Amino acid sequence: MIVAFDGVQLLDVTGPVEVFTTANHYGADYDVRVVSLAGDTVTTSSGLVIGADGTPDAVPPRLGTLLVPGKRDWRSAVADTDLIGQVTRLSTRAQRVASVCAGAFVLAEAGILDGRRAATHWELASQLATAYPRVRVDGNPVFVRDGHVATSAGITAGIDLSLSLVEEDWGADVARNVARQLVVFMARPGGQAQFSARLAPRQPRHPAVRRVMDRVTADPAGCHTLATLAASGGVSVRHLERLFRTEVGLTPGRYVESVRVEAAQALLADGTGTVEEVAQQAGFGSSESLRRVFQHTLGVSPTVYRARFRSTLGAPHLTAG
Template sequence: MGGIVPPASRRGRRPLVVVAFDGVQLLDVTGPVEVFTTAGRYGADYDVRVVSPSGAGVLTSSGLEIGVHGPPSGLPHRIGTLLVPGRSDWRSAVADTDLVELVARLALRAERVASVCAGAFVLAEAGLLDGRRAATHWELARQLAAAYPQVRVEADPVFVRDGHLITSAGVTAGIDLSLALVEEDWGADVARSVARQLVVFMARPGGQAQFSARLTPGRPRHAAVRRVMDHVTADPAADHTLGSLADTGGVSTRHLERLFRGEVGMTPGQYVESVRVEAAQWLLEAGTSTVEEVAQQAGFGSSESLRRVFQHTLGVSPTLYRARFRSTDGSRHIAAGT
């Protein structure tokens, strides 16, 4: 998209409105604002406005108070982009009728509507996500799906676009979303310049799965399923065939598959793989074994099998995963690249 002149509807200075409110996550607000204002240094022309329902400053989740540009009444009738950040206590956010009603009204005036992290709950409460695909923080995906069954929640993508509505994953994913919008509006060259200035990925490799805990199913009710799960997690590298797992549970293979689908939401084989992925992640983060050794210890047999599963499940190779999560010591990464 580099060098392409954006359409007039995007090039004008229609406000890009960020709705702040008490309890909002600070980075949900400041991350996107920093992207859009930095884009102005490279030729973009955003009129960024932070507003709150009352027009007063708000107390963020970190305890830091931030000011706003004013009340929503001071906005022009037409809005370019409406961005709704989130609050970890999303139930308090959706219970705030002034906030939800404000978002619903402003959405009618906006060319596009976006949310960051738990901001998707506010959009859903306002009825804006009915029948649409949506993303949120990986820890909240099941809660969003349960609270708003009419929303088609996707747990892994960093952000999801459905028509003029764009929803993103947790916290820093608001930066990914904002960079994508800058690219859409002003081209790849501008977005790339902003990414370089802020020292962030132009496009984050992989999805949310690489950050989430893989073993999220609740404790099952059936004793056979509990026995099998405990058996697998105790020794991920063992030869866990369907038949051996059924013997461990004391049920038939067919019944075990039915129980797992009903209580865990996956097949026994999928559960075994998820445990092995979790084990491999832990071993890679520890950084004391080679990738081949990790593959053997986690039950994948070979580094090639481990690589295929990681690419399919997490969107990254084992080597890249280890480099990304093993340490925050910058000197180690610099040395590895020399």
């Protein structure tokens, strides 16, 4: 059962619905219902109006899966006491509870995520952690399972999570057939880091930190040892490290690596240089170093990243045959 409400992300609802109903064509037996608190239509985030199969009271007393989608304005969702109360009550009737994207905030407000590891959209992970400190937020996985509770990352990650649930219920062959039919990954390679805007550090107040950050971003491939960075900031190495941890939340070295990763991402997506050339231009020195850092931080290789995110302009149009 999926609980819909005004402002809900359209794909948070329709993605899982498509997975579960498609699974029924391959031997599954899901009774998929979308409900709303009043049992009437809801207006989604895109302005499209979708219908409901009734109120939560119209569904069986025992539920297989309760799925809660998200809403961009999660604060208004968690402030809706009727919604939170209904989700709380329904969760006690469900064998498992799941959320998509910002739906994790609704589960957190209902206390369902207390003490549990949880995922949400990479852009919202820090907000979830701040608003609900009892939740162990992980901003990288596409989805997370903790006991009978599952949470997923942004929007289309609801499809990944739903495929996982289908596999759990009906086996890998059914889930694989659904993935093929919908032309999606059975298991998406890598985590959310490959999609996120990784460099969103807090604006530093200390002028030394600002000078160092400006130096690095202006020339990612430059010589950025701790000594040279400290000299450019006019402080000692030890003081620079303390300032970075306090104001940026990273060590200077990790900050340099982050800038270089983003530079490499841009070069891979927009340019035509080889991986070796990208590694040199971004400051990694060698393609092997670039591959190692990409695999560690993004979960994919530079070649796979380029294939996934490069511009489609001018790319050949493939036809099935």
